Structures are given as structure tokens and as C-alpha cells.
Amino acid sequence: MDKIPLSRRGFLTTSSAAVLGAGAFAQPDPDKPTRVGVIGVGGRGTYLLNILLSVPATSVPAICDINEENLARAVGVVRDTRGNSPDGYSRGPFDYRRMLERDDLDAVLIATPIELHAAMAVDAMHAGKHVASEVPGATNMDDCHALVKAKRKTGRRYMLLENYIYGYERMMVANMCKQGVFGETYYAECAYIHDCNYLRFKPDGSLTWRGETSRDHNGNTYPTHSLGPIAKWMGINKTDRLVSLTCMDSKGLGIRRYVEKKFGPDSQQAKTQWAGGGMCVTLIKTAQDRLITVYYDVCSPRPLNLFLLIQGDEGLYDSRQGIYLDGVSPKDEWQKWQTYSDKYEHEYWKTRGEEAKTTGHGGGDYFVVSDFVEMVQQDKEPDIDVYDSATWSAVTPLSQESLRKGGSDVKFPDFTT
Ligand SMILES: NC(=O)c1ccc[n+]([C@@H]2O[C@H](COP(=O)([O-])OP(=O)(O)OC[C@H]3O[C@@H](n4cnc5c(N)ncnc54)[C@H](O)[C@@H]3O)[C@@H](O)[C@H]2O)c1
Structure with a gap:
């Protein structure tokens, strides 16, 4: 290391x-x-x-x-x-x-x-x-x-x-949301699409803990990287809260094909029954009637895709396209997000960007550790607190419950009360 x-x-x-x-x-x-x-x-x-x-x-x-x-x-x-x-x-x-x-x-x-x-x-x-x-x-x-x-x-x-909350672009968008640049936000999309099949098996062919998770659990078992940034942008657990979700998934062909290729169609591994393994889509409703779509796929053969989108009544940010602001951007044209970086660069990046760039996950690893140390040194509540942890993590069991019930609507508890 x-x-x-x-x-x-x-x-x-x-x-x-x-x-x-x-x-x-x-x-x-x-x-x-x-x-x-x-x-x-x-x-x-x-x-x-x-x-x-x-x-x-x-x-x-x-x-x-x-x-x-x-x-x-x-x-x-x-x-x-x-x-x-x-x-x-x-x-x-x-x-x-x-x-x-x-x-x-x-x-x-x-x-x-x-x-x-x-x-x-x-x-x-x-x-x-x-x-x-x-x-x-x-x-x-x-x-x-x-x-x-x-x-x-x-x-x-x-x-x-x-x-994943702390990347340069994401913190800039957090600033823009906070300052109302997109107007009132009402829709978001986020994704954790990451081919992790190579992490499922130990060298001897037995399952790692990630492999066991995919074998035993369907639903979105890793929801916070995608939902976390969106929840912060939308003020979840501050000015709004998640109230219900519904989830559907596809069959898990990606992981089956990977295992057959790696170990052979007649191998012991190929006989594994996988609970998850395809595309899992969760739709979340908030108390303020906002909607979030969460895409999750960690088994299909495709490049990493961690896209984020936030839509307001004045415009939107889409990490795949850029920014569009009604009446500001040229009609029907995306602008590069960098167009707005001077104006909306986050304080963290202005003051400690060079330090952060030396660590992984777009600098997020630097800031997440730094915030943790600050929490302990100052004995103060962190921004990503236990309520965020419980709420975002609850997507795992709730998405599984929804799948068990054929995609039915299931409720989030309000952890903050
Ligand atoms: N935030 C991120 O970007 C990010 C990236 C990778 C992993 N993770 C998370 O980090 C965690 C670890 O992932 P990893 O890739 O390092 O896995 P890993 O398998 O490499 O490491 C897990 C370690 O925990 C140890 N362990 C297991 N049971 C234990 C116990 N009862 N007591 C003490 N130690 C125990 C294992 O021996 C192993 O050394 C996971 O929760 C994963 O989701 C987060």
C-alpha cells in the first residue's frame, strides 16, 4: 500500500x-x-x-x-x-x-x-x-x-x-443547490454502476465477503455512494426527508456470465445461485413530493458509471452532460460544468484542494478523514451524521422488502424524530 x-x-x-x-x-x-x-x-x-x-x-x-x-x-x-x-x-x-x-x-x-x-x-x-x-x-x-x-x-x-460527497464537482454542485441556482429542486438521479465481479472471489475460487453479499442478497446493497451526494444536495434530514421507495430489478445475467467464463460452465462456482446480480432500480419519494431514481449494478460488464443528476425549476446539473440554466445557458445547449467553477467552487477546495488531490476518490478520501478528525478534536456533530447513515443505509433492507413484495411501495421510518 x-x-x-x-x-x-x-x-x-x-x-x-x-x-x-x-x-x-x-x-x-x-x-x-x-x-x-x-x-x-x-x-x-x-x-x-x-x-x-x-x-x-x-x-x-x-x-x-x-x-x-x-x-x-x-x-x-x-x-x-x-x-x-x-x-x-x-x-x-x-x-x-x-x-x-x-x-x-x-x-x-x-x-x-x-x-x-x-x-x-x-x-x-x-x-x-x-x-x-x-x-x-x-x-x-x-x-x-x-x-x-x-x-x-x-x-x-x-x-x-x-x-463520494466531497469531489470537486460535487461540492461545487452542492454550493449551487444551496444558493438556489437550479431553482426549487424536485427530481434527481444517481447511480452506482461498477463492475465488481473481480472482487467476489478469492484466489482459491471461494467467495469473498462481497461475493457472499451478492449470493445472499438482492436489492441495492451499497446505496450511499450514489444517494449520499443527492441527499445532501436536496437537504434530506434537514428540510425534507425520504418517505417511501419502490424497487425493481432485472435477472442477474452479468454475474452468471462472468463466473462461467472465469471458472467454466461446469464449475462449482457456476452452480451458485445469486440473489442479486443485475440492474436494480429504486424510486424514492420525499415528504416534499420530490423523486429520486437510484440505479445500482455491480455485476454487469460495463465501464464505471457514477452519474448524478439534479433537476430544479430553473435548470439542472447532469454529470454526463453538464449544466443547463434556463435563460442563462444558450437555448437547448449544455454548458460544461467548469463554466461555473470560479463562481461556485467550494470553500474546501479553494483552501485545501491541492492537499486533497493527492488522495483517492477525487480527493474525497482526504476530506472525509479530515472531517472525522475535526469531529473528534472539536467534539462536534459531523455533517454526515448517524441520521444520514441510518436513512441512506435503510435503502438496502427497504429495497429488498419492496422486491419481496413485487415492487410495492415501502415506507422509511423517520430516524430523526
Ligand atoms: N468509501 C469507499 O470508497 C470504499 C472503498 C472500498 C471499500 N469500502 C468499504 O470498506 C470496507 C472494507 O472494504 P475492503 O475492500 O477493505 O475489504 P477487505 O476485505 O480488504 O478488508 C476487510 C478487513 O476486515 C477484516 N475483518 C473481518 N472481520 C473482522 C472482525 N470481526 N474484526 C476485525 N477485523 C475484521 C478482514 O480481515 C480484512 O482485513 C467495506 O465496508 C467497504 O464497503 C469503502
């Missing part, structure tokens, strides 16, 4: 506006570092660990992973970067609880397989730790409620690490 060549300047000297709000970034106190324990140091956890270590006034006293090789690698990353060897926890799937008993951790960062996030976050909050959770926050409705309940009961801070 490459080290992330971030300088400390961006974290030390900038003031920052929160993703959609505003707030000064306090100078971190080097004598009082933010002490983070990391749970799960596979690909993603190790990457985030590297970014975390580039933030001044942070320390990583402990790391947990059931995979000893991954754990040793991550311990080595800390040792090489900071000179100290964090304590390792690897005595089975619940050893993270032993790590949570430590009194020298302010927070934990969770980057384990998706079905473990919620239980680990709940346990961490009850152990008095703040939480940063990889996406999604939960995979079933009970866990969505459990997250909210634990946060309220313990008063700990909880942030969902939804990095």
Missing part, C-alpha cells in the same frame, strides 16, 4: 466550511492528539490509516484485524510513519471489544466487511468511543435503528465515511 504523500500544512492551517454548512477548523493541540483505534485493515482500512497518519495531532495506539497478515502490515505502516508500534488485536471476530476496553482511545475507525459495521459502531459508542464507519452504516433495519439508539443513549459522535 502506497503511503499518502500529504503535507501537514492543510490540516494545520486551514479554516474550513463544513460540507454544506460552515465552521472554523480549530488548531489541533499537538499535546493532546486524537487517539484512534482502527478495526479492519484490509485494502480500505489500510488506505484510510495512511491518510489518518498524515494528519497532525493524531495517534494510532491500537489496531484490530482477524487477519494477522493484514494486521502486521498495518502495524508496520504506523511504525514506519510514526515510530511507535500500536498494539494488535487479532484473537477472533470479537476481539475488537477487548480493544474497546482501552482508555487511551478517543475514537475508532471501522473498515470491516459491511455486515459488521453497525454492531461494531454500537459497541464502540457504548464503550465511550466516537465512531467513523465505512459505508454503508448498516445492512438491515434493526441495525439502522440500533445505530441511532446507541448514538442518542451514549452521546458519542458518529460519522459515516461517505467520501
